[in-house]
Amino acid sequence: xxxxxxxxxxxxxxxxxxxxxxxxxxxxENLIYLGDTARVPYGTKSAETVEQYALxxxxxxxxxxxxxxxxxCNTASAVxxxxxxxxxxxxxxxxxxxxxxxAVESQNHRIGVIGTEGTVNSGRYEExxxxxxxxxxxxxxxxPLFVPLAExxxxxxxxxxxxxxxxxxxxxxxxxxxxxLGCTHYPLLRKTLQQILGSKVLLVDSxxxxxxxVAALFREQGLERPEHGGQRSFYVTDVPTRFERVGRAFLGRxxxxxxxxxxx
Numbered sequence: 001x002x003x004x005x006x007x008x009x010x011x012x013x014x015x016x017x018x019x020x021x022x023x024x025x026x027x028x029e030n031l032i033y034l035g036d037t038a039r040v041p042y043g044t045k046s047a048e049t050v051e052q053y054a055l056x057x058x059x060x061x062x063x064x065x066x067x068x069x070x071x072x073c074n075t076a077s078a079v080x081x082x083x084x085x086x087x088x089x090x091x092x093x094x095x096x097x098x099x100x101x102x103a104v105e106s107q108n109h110r111i112g113v114i115g116t117e118g119t120v121n122s123g124r125y126e127e128x129x130x131x132x133x134x135x136x137x138x139x140x141x142x143x144p145l146f147v148p149l150a151e152x153x154x155x156x157x158x159x160x161x162x163x164x165x166x167x168x169x170x171x172x173x174x175x176x177x178x179x180x181l182g183c184t185h186y187p188l189l190r191k192t193l194q195q196i197l198g199s200k201v202l203l204v205d206s207x208x209x210x211x212x213x214v215a216a217l218f219r220e221q222g223l224e225r226p227e228h229g230g231q232r233s234f235y236v237t238d239v240p241t242r243f244e245r246v247g248r249a250f251l252g253r254x255x256x257x258x259x260x261x262x263x264x
Contacts, residue, residue: 002225005030007061008070012040013243014184015072016250021211029230032064038237042075043116054080056264062088067223074115074182078122091217098209099180100128106178109133112171113140115182125182139174143167150185151246160192168196180204234258
C-alpha cells in the first residue's frame with residue numbers, strides 16, 4: 001500500500017492547488033491527478049449530477065490502484081463524500097472538513113465562507129463548522145466570478161480587486177475574523193482578498209489544510225511512501241491544451257505529458 005499513488009480529482013484545474021500542497025508536504029508520494037475538464041464546472045450543477053461525476057472520477061482513479069482518494073473539489077466534497085466512502089474500501093478525504101477544523105480556531109466565532117454557488121447552497125461548511133463549534137456564526141457568500149479571474153491570470157488585477165470588494169462587503173459588515181476559501185481556485189486571489197479584509201482576518205486555505213490532513217492520516221496508518229522523488233501523472237477528460245496553460249499557475253510548475261482519457 002505504501003508504494004501506491006494518491007488519487008486526486010477535481011472538475012478542472014482548481015484542484016491543482018491541493019496537488020501542489022500535497023507535493024510540498026509529501027514529496028516522496030506518487031500522485032495521479034484527474035481533471036474532469038469535459039464537464040467543468042461542477043459548482044452550477046445539481047447535487048445528483050455532481051455525485052455521478054464524482055463516482056465516475058473516483059472509479060477511474062481506483063482502477064489505477066490508488067491508496068487514497070482526495071476529492072479536491074469543494075462542490076464534490078459537499079455532496080459526494082458519503083457515497084464515495086460507502087462504495088470504496090480506502091480512505092477518502094475531502095476539502096471541507098479540513099478547512100472547517102482550521103476555521104473553528106476563530107477568536108470571535110464569526111466565520112466567513114466564500115465558494116461557488118453549489119458549495120454555498122449545500123450548507124456543508126456551516127454544518128461542518130457548527131459540529132465543531134456550535135456557537136459559531138457562519139456567513140456565506142457565493143463568488144462565481146473568482147474562478148474565471150483566477151484562470152485568466154487576473155487574480156491581482158484591478159478587476160479582481162473591485163469584484164472582491166463587492167463580494168466581501170457583507171463579510172466585512174459581519175466583522176468576521178476568519179475567512180474560509182471554499183474553492184480551490186481562491187488561493188490564487190489570496191493577496192487581493194487579504195488587502196481588502198485586512199491583516200487581522202485569517203484566511204483558511206482548504207488546499208493547505210487538506211494536505212495537512214493527508215499527511216496526518218499517513219502518519220497514523222503508516223501509509224507514507226519511504227522513498228524520495230515521487231512520480232506525478234495528470235489526466236483530463238477533454239483536450240489538455242488549456243489545462244496545461246492555465247494549470248501552470250495553480251501547480252507552480254509546468255505541466256507536461258497530460259493525457260486525455262474517457263470516464264463514465
